[in-house]
Amino acid sequence: MALVGNIRDFSLSDFLSLVDRGYKTGALHLSHNDQMARLYFEKGKLLLAARRPEDEKPELLVRLGVLNADQVAQACRLLAERGNGLTLSQILIDTGLVSADRLQQALMSHTEQSVYGLFAWPEGDFLFEHNQRPAPDAPLAPTPISIDHLIMEGVRRIDEWERIRDRIPSTDLVPRFLAPPGEKLKGMRLAPDEWKVFARINGRDTLAEIAQKTGLSDFDVCRAVYGFLTAGMLELVKRQRVLAAGMPPVEQPRLKKSLVNRIINRIRSM
Amino acid sequence: MQTVKMVISGAVNAGKTEFIKTISEIEVVSTERRATDDTRLIKKETTVAMDFGRIAISDDLVLHLFGTPGQKRFDFMWEILAEGMLGLVILVDSTRPETFRETNRIIDFFVSYRDTPYVIAANKQDRPNAWSPEELRLALRQPPHIKVLPCTATDRESVKNVLLELLYVIQERSED
Ligand SMILES: Nc1nc2c(ncn2[C@@H]2O[C@H](COP(=O)(O)OP(=O)(O)OP(=O)(O)O)[C@@H](O)[C@H]2O)c(=O)[nH]1
Ligand SMILES: [Mg+2]
Numbered sequence: 001m002a003l004v005g006n007i008r009d010f011s012l013s014d015f016l017s018l019v020d021r022g023y024k025t026g027a028l029h030l031s032h033n034d035q036m037a038r039l040y041f042e043k044g045k046l047l048l049a050a051r052r053p054e055d056e057k058p059e060l061l062v063r064l065g066v067l068n069a070d071q072v073a074q075a076c077r078l079l080a081e082r083g084n085g086l087t088l089s090q091i092l093i094d095t096g097l098v099s100a101d102r103l104q105q106a107l108m109s110h111t112e113q114s115v116y117g118l119f120a121w122p123e124g125d126f127l128f129e130h131n132q133r134p135a136p137d138a139p140l141a142p143t144p145i146s147i148d149h150l151i152m153e154g155v156r157r158i159d160e161w162e163r164i165r166d167r168i169p170s171t172d173l174v175p176r177f178l179a180p181p182g183e184k185l186k187g188m189r190l191a192p193d194e195w196k197v198f199a200r201i202n203g204r205d206t207l208a209e210i211a212q213k214t215g216l217s218d219f220d221v222c223r224a225v226y227g228f229l230t231a232g233m234l235e236l237v238k239r240q241r242v243l244a245a246g247m248p249p250v251e252q253p254r255l256k257k258s259l260v261n262r263i264i265n266r267i268r269s270m
Numbered sequence: 271m272q273t274v275k276m277v278i279s280g281a282v283n284a285g286k287t288e289f290i291k292t293i294s295e296i297e298v299v300s301t302e303r304r305a306t307d308d309t310r311l312i313k314k315e316t317t318v319a320m321d322f323g324r325i326a327i328s329d330d331l332v333l334h335l336f337g338t339p340g341q342k343r344f345d346f347m348w349e350i351l352a353e354g355m356l357g358l359v360i361l362v363d364s365t366r367p368e369t370f371r372e373t374n375r376i377i378d379f380f381v382s383y384r385d386t387p388y389v390i391a392a393n394k395q396d397r398p399n400a401w402s403p404e405e406l407r408l409a410l411r412q413p414p415h416i417k418v419l420p421c422t423a424t425d426r427e428s429v430k431n432v433l434l435e436l437l438y439v440i441q442e443r444s445e446d
Contacts, residue, residue, distance in 0.1 A: 004399050009368030010409070018408045166371045169378070232411075238382060255274070255356065257444040259331070263274070264437045266327045267430055270293070 002130070008123035011163075013154035015126065016147045017230050020044045027132035032124035037114070040134045045144030048107075048134055049114040056138045058088055061098075064106045071097050079137055088137045100142050107141040112150065119154045146187040148231050155227035156191070161219065167229055168222050171208040173236040175201045175225050184233055197224040206239060275334045276436070277351055278321070279376055280361035281369040282340030285393045285423035287321050289361060290335050292429045294323025316340055320347060345379075352380055357436045358388035361423070362410070364400040370409050377410070387439040391421035391432045 007015070007030070015028065023044040030037040038056070040047040050056045058076055061067045067075075078091050093100045118124075134140060158164060190198060196214045205213070211221040228234050278286045291298045299322040321337030336351045352358075358380055362373050380386060390412060392403040401409065403418040412418060417435050422428045 001399070001402065003401055003405060005367035010370060014409070018405070022405070022408045166375070169375075255440065255444045257441065257446050259272075259274075260437060260441045260444045262331065263327050263333060264434060264441065266325065266333075267433050267437065270325075270426075270430060 003128040004126065006123055006125055007121060010126075011154070012118055012121075012126075013151050013230050015128075016151050016154070017232065019128075020147050020151070021232055024128070024130070025133075026128055026130040027134075029127045029129065030118065030121075030124050032121045035121075035124075037118055039115070040132075040138075040140075042133075042144050044147070046111060046115075046147050046150070047140045047144050048138055049111045051114045051117065055110075055114070056134060058137050058139060060110070060139045061092075061103075061106070064110055066098055066103060066106045067092075076137060083136075086136065087140055089140050089142045093142060104142050107139060108145055111141060111145060112153075115150050116153060119157045148184050148187040149189045151231050152188050152190070152194075152227045155223060155230055158223055158226070164219075164222050164226050168207070168226060168236065171211070171218050171222065172206050172239060174204065174206050174239055175210075175228070175234050176203040176237055177201065177234050178232070184231060188231065193220055194224045194227070197221050198228070201225075201228075201234065272331050273334055274331070274356045275336060275354060276357050276359065276433070277336050277338065277355045277380075278359045278361060279338040279348070279380065280340070280393075281363065281372040281376065282316065283366075284340065284361040284363045284369070284373075285421075286337040286340065286361055287317055288423040289359070289391075289393070289421075289429055289432075290321045290323040290337050292423060292426050293325065293433065294335060295326060296324045298323045320351060348379060352384070352386075355386065357440050358386050359432055359436055360388060360390045361393045361421070362390060362406060364392045364394050364402075364406060365397050367401070367409065370406075374410055387436065387443060389417040389419055389432065389436045389439060391419050391423075393421045393423050395420045395428075396422045396424075 018024070019028075019041050021044070025042050028039040028041070030039070036052070038050045048056065054060065058072045062069055062072055075088060075091050075095070075097060078095065079086060079088055082091070089103060092098050092103060193216055196216065197210060200210045200213055207221055207225060208218065211218045214221065225234070229236070278289055280286055287298065317337060317339045320339060321335075323335040323337075325333045325335070327333055338348055338351055339345075360373065360377055363369055377388070381388060390406065390410065392401065392406045394400055403420050407418040417439065419432050419435055420428070421432050
């Protein structure tokens with residue numbers, strides 16, 4: 001079943017994060033007024049982002065200055081001959097028409113630029129089609145692109161508190177890493193101010209205290225933390241809970257097992 | 271006579287009233303009013319104070335089901351309804367991603383200060399375009415140990431299943 005919605009309500013960053021955490025494979029179709037975009041993912045990573053249908057065609061590589069028209073034609077012939085399961089990128093690399101690095105660099109930069117433009121859309125319908133794959137002759141990045149830093153880039157463009165408050169209702173909350181943030185961090189390409197915030201997160205200081213210690217505004221701190229949250233790196237906890245580590249916050253009425261079993265049996269019999 | 275209480279919460283139009291109606295043994299006491307504010311655009315009648323349903327367990331034990339009001343301006347009721355609850359069902363309209371953020375705020379309200387057992391019910395699974403429970407788990411960022419269950423609030427077996435799954439969570443934490 002396709003996933004549908006509007007990025008006004010479920011933002012593109014949120015969606016990318018869902019694709020990332022869910023290791024999703026498929027195509028995300030976006031439309032806003034008369035503009036369109038199509039993003040292909042494989043196991044949570046980005047293969048291709050097209051802002052117009054031509055971006056999914058081999059000729060994109062000519063426009064990007066990676067190949068000339070003859071080389072593209074040659075590669076397409078080979079692809080047609082060898083066919084089954086091969087992609088255009090594999091053919092290009094195998095035949096030495098272009099190095100894997102060069103191809104990766106050109107397509108990665110094109111793909112990223114295409115996605116950045118989408119963050120400016122105030123709204124737009126989306127539809128995610130599970131397991132829809134690009135055509136074999138589509139110009140795909142040889143190594144699928146990690147989307148952590150695309151998520152962060154989307155978050156950088158947030159300029160209103162309203163969006164951030166959804167997930168960060170107060171600056172009295174304490175950010176805490178869920179796991180050592182090694183691998184993710186590499187892909188994120190943080191800006192200097194984001195590094196400052198990152199370095200101050202210790203599981204004890206509140207957001208307000210981090211703002212004070214870094215000299216950054218509450219908004220800048222919260223926006224960076226919002227990015228880390230969206231990338232699934234940390235959680236926010238209330239200070240009381242940090243102090244009473246290991247203790248449940250408010251005592252929950254404990255019931256006798258026999259009583260719970262009586263309720264279970266009754267509901268089962270309904 | 272001992273009473274125990276469960277709370278059914280979720281964003282506007284998630285299906286809370288429907289859920290309680292489907293399982294309650296008494297006619298649900300509902301405070302439906304003509305909707306005001308944005309809610310008007312979605313539906314005519316909305317719950318303003320609470321829904322109340324009841325299931326008799328035995329001669330000396332009853333289960334009360336309370337549904338929270340969906341509109342934001344009635345959220346002062348939440349605190350009152352949450353007092354002493356045994357467990358919580360968070361209903362989500364799986365066809366409306368625009369309510370997922372609000373759902374997270376509601377979860378946060380109920381479980382951040384209390385250690386309340388809860389399950390999430392991905393409601394309206396009978397409708398086309400419903401997000402699956404697993405997709406809802408990702409969208410709502412719920413950890414693996416929290417149950418996200420398929421639900422159709424109009425279907426009694428489905429509602430029973432959600433309540434039972436919540437009771438199993440409560441059972442695990444109960445005393446011998
Ligand atoms: N198809 C379908 N419709 C449902 C289901 N559950 C509820 N509905 C419909 O969704 C609408 C909203 O249901 P309610 O039970 O009024 O929702 P609520 O959460 O009590 O709404 P508020 O009190 O306004 O917050 C009604 O038209 C229900 O008939 C379901 O599982 N499937
Ligand atoms: Mg209602």
